Amino acid sequence: MPNALGAPVSRDVFREIEQFLYREARCLDEERYRDWLDMLTADIHYWMPLNENRFRRDRRPEIGEHDVAIYNERRRDLEMRVARFESRLVWIEDPPNRTRHLTTNIEANWIEPPTEAEVLSNFMVYRNRRESDSATLAGNRVDRLRNVDGQWKLFWRKIVLAQNVVLDKNLGVFL
């Protein structure tokens, strides 16, 4: 994946960004979805493309933002998803799931110092529900963060799941 990488951010900024990602992960694990929405900008684009097994010689363009995607969400769509969780009418979330978002391999580089940075990370999400129903999802993310009035917020995310056939019955989690 080609990235126009700028200079690495300073140690202090890196620390802020790292803490941002950990706090985000905890918001999701604790189902504090409104707090999570506060960490996203108004113009957030939250995108998880499809994967397909293709031969290396295949000359077709990579699957892009204008193709069918698993997530292709703007803020309004994410708010709608949060409203669904909050309806208390989602039976598959009741009793609640257990999830743990693990975030690693963080790298942060400036897009536009000192306000915008591109952040690479790997994730592993463990999900467990009911008696013994569990799944582990692993992948990586390309995030773009913007500093708004001293607070980092996410304005673009590409999620790449390291699976072709998703080995879970559905994706009910934010990654």
Added chain:
Amino acid sequence: MIDPSSLVKVEEGLQSRRIFFDPEVYELELERIFGRCWLFLGHESQIPAPGDFVSAYMGEDAVLVVRQPDGGIKAMLNTCSHRGNRVCFADSGNAKAFTCNYHGWSYAPDGSLTFVPLEKECYGDRLDKPTLGLNQVPHVDSYKGLIFGNFDPQAPPLRDYLGEMAWYLDVIVDATPAGTEFLGPPMKNRIKCNWKLPSENFCGDAYHVGWTHAGAMKARASFSIAGITSGNAEIDIAQGLQVTMSRGHGFGWGTDGKSGFALYDDPRPALEYLEKTRSRVIDRLGEWRGGKFYGSNLNANIFPNFSFLGCGINSFRVWLPKGPDEIEVWIWVLVEKDMPQQLKDMIRTESPRLFGLAGIFEPDDAENFEAATRLSRGYHTRQRYVRTDMGIGSEGRHPELPGIVSQGIIGEAPQRGFYRFWHALMCAGSWSEIAAG
């Protein structure tokens, strides 16, 4: 061997729970259901040029679906004639040849064996290459862009197999002269359930929508269209109708002409499009299909495992069996080719948002199917039957519409039709024992 006749009480609308987990039943299904029926393979728009291919499954048999130089389509088993390895591991692409990774045997796009490494040195002149091509699926045919294959040389032609369904299917695939296309590759995932549960759900179960999907209904459906509105679990059940057919296909379809877009965030651009195209579609398909069904909410299944939602959500899927208690789901998005780009883009994003892998509706169903499958294993549970007897006897002939029709979008006549045909196939030794359409 298992006696399939007692597994479904056709007239009472009851199914033994054994059919949802029993490996013996499943083995017979691979032979008598998936070995005999026309199975969905893909859309012609996925393979426009010679050598273009997609991978697919017919039952548990992996096949390659390949566009030929003459424009025809062939399907062949994706397994090498020599030692049985898979010959193509890509999901789609364009190939001049399919070469097995094991010993390098190479097959042309029509399946014929063209090259064997060290052939002369190892085999002399004893390798009868013309008989060693990839095994062809004997029948491959398309219905207006939708490609199907059939393993049974005795099977009726595709058009006969679709029967009355073809007339209805035209609303989806033949509403405009340009036809339809799939947008990109499918979403794929695994569910630990029996393949029949989602198939019959799409065939006729609009009953579950208001309750299973109550949270999604509350978060969406902010425009009230044909009684489908936010927080309303009691949709207007008198509107629309259900149809079942002799080959087990079935659907529930609104007749209001717009409810297919009722779950969209903002359905107005779609409603304008429907308004604009309506008279042309009526000219083409008549009042029932162009005036009432076109644009209306639809859930449908073409027997055995090809399901879709229309006429707006446009989510097409196959439920591929992976053993008696697991399936792989492949979900595509379909659009009319000559729709305005803005509407195509809306369907491209909204269809998966509602009924994709991470859709707000889709996740609710899988758990219902998984629990119903898993629990059927219990020794006492498996002695029991589950039921699709709602509205039994209320279905009948309609003066204008083909198939067996019942009024209202909620009912279980299509599911009874699904299991009636399933039972007929499972009990029959061959197609000749099954009554014609």
